[in-house]
Amino acid sequence: MAVDCNELVDILAEAATDPAALDRSARRHVEGCLRCQADMVQHRRVLRALRSLRTEVLEPAPGLVTEVLTHIEEAGERHAIRSLLTGRRVAYIGGLAAATAAAAGAGAIVIASRSRARRLPLAG
Amino acid sequence: MVTDAGTSSRPPRSYRRPDPEAMADLVARAQAGDDRAFEDLVTATHAETYTLARRLTGNDDDARDVVQEAYLRAYRSLGRFRGEARFTTWLYRITANCASTYVGRRRRHRHDELDDELVVVDASPELDPAARADASDLRDRLVAALDELPPKLRAVVVLRDVYDLPHEAIAAELGISESAAKVRLHRARRKLKDRVFPTRDEDDHPGGG
Numbered sequence: 404m405a406v407d408c409n410e411l412v413d414i415l416a417e418a419a420t421d422p423a424a425l426d427r428s429a430r431r432h433v434e435g436c437l438r439c440q441a442d443m444v445q446h447r448r449v450l451r452a453l454r455s456l457r458t459e460v461l462e463p464a465p466g467l468v469t470e471v472l473t474h475i476e477e478a479g480e481r482h483a484i485r486s487l488l489t490g491r492r493v494a495y496i497g498g499l500a501a502a503t504a505a506a507a508g509a510g511a512i513v514i515a516s517r518s519r520a521r522r523l524p525l526a527g
Numbered sequence: 528m529v530t531d532a533g534t535s536s537r538p539p540r541s542y543r544r545p546d547p548e549a550m551a552d553l554v555a556r557a558q559a560g561d562d563r564a565f566e567d568l569v570t571a572t573h574a575e576t577y578t579l580a581r582r583l584t585g586n587d588d589d590a591r592d593v594v595q596e597a598y599l600r601a602y603r604s605l606g607r608f609r610g611e612a613r614f615t616t617w618l619y620r621i622t623a624n625c626a627s628t629y630v631g632r633r634r635r636h637r638h639d640e641l642d643d644e645l646v647v648v649d650a651s652p653e654l655d656p657a658a659r660a661d662a663s664d665l666r667d668r669l670v671a672a673l674d675e676l677p678p679k680l681r682a683v684v685v686l687r688d689v690y691d692l693p694h695e696a697i698a699a700e701l702g703i704s705e706s707a708a709k710v711r712l713h714r715a716r717r718k719l720k721d722r723v724f725p726t727r728d729e730d731d732h733p734g735g736g
């Protein structure tokens with residue numbers, strides 16, 4: 404029975420990394436089908452682009468390390484973290500206050516009730 | 528204003544992956560109870576952990592929550608980390624597990640406005656300008672397509688095709704069978720390909736979401 408392109412869509416996706424996914428009849432179909440060949444080329448290009456994403460590092464908005472340490476502290480973990488945080492948080496909130504004051508101008512009161520303040524217009 | 532990769536006029540900032548020996552030393556000290564060493568580990572790895580979390584959740588807000596939870600779990604289970612695995616790989620597995628729990632628990636809100644402001648740092652900028660322009664166009668379409676995938680499909684394709692985790696590890700962290708992981712992977716690849724390279728047929732559809 405002849406193989407239809409639509410039956411092969413998932414197999415072509417698998418074959419992008421595992422050529423053995425194509426059995427003999429599938430292989431014979433692909434060899435004579437430009438559409439399936441084009442699909443395979445596109446799969447390989449997507450795969451290559453996916454792999455190259457691995458070399459990218461997205462830089463988070465400032466404050467994430469402090470958020471992490473605060474989260475550990477709030478979960479009731481060791482006090483040593485607390486002492487590490489003290490100096491860090493003072494610097495962080497100081498910077499935050501300066502940034503929000505600059506952005507919001509006089510008259511605005513900013514209450515940083517949580518350490519995460521991502522939505523505030525941080526400089527950077 | 529800082530923009531996403533490719534469109535930015537700023538050169539990518541240089542990024543150096545932490546040196547494995549220094550990492551092993553930090554891990555050993557953190558395991559011995561040195562919290563300052565743990566803080567240094569967080570500082571050294573948080574951008575990469577965030578990157579994975581951002582890819583898995585599809586938005587900045589959820590990614591930050593996942594990163595916090597992942598380091599809490601890492602802190603608690605540091606004693607069980609064995610040096611045969613790379614620390615970052617171990618951390619990636621924890622992050623994947625946290626993201627999977629998190630995405631299942633909470634409906635994500637789409638398209639956080641801050642997503643446009645991500646700074647992308649390229650750790651291996653070796654392509655020539657023309658190749659880079661092509662790759663960057665494909666890359667941008669791919670990243671948009673990834674964000675559009677259902678979270679369950681996205682998790683598998685990110686962990687397998689971007690981070691090269693074995694099916695077995697992916698299945699374990701996502702709480703699914705290996706065969707389910709494979710089915711999801713192939714479906715995800717197909718959807719990505721169809722979005723990155725739409726055919727005329729698919730263009731004709733209004734694409735109702």
Ligand SMILES: [Zn+2]
Nearest residue numbers: 408436438439
């Ligand atoms: Zn065909």
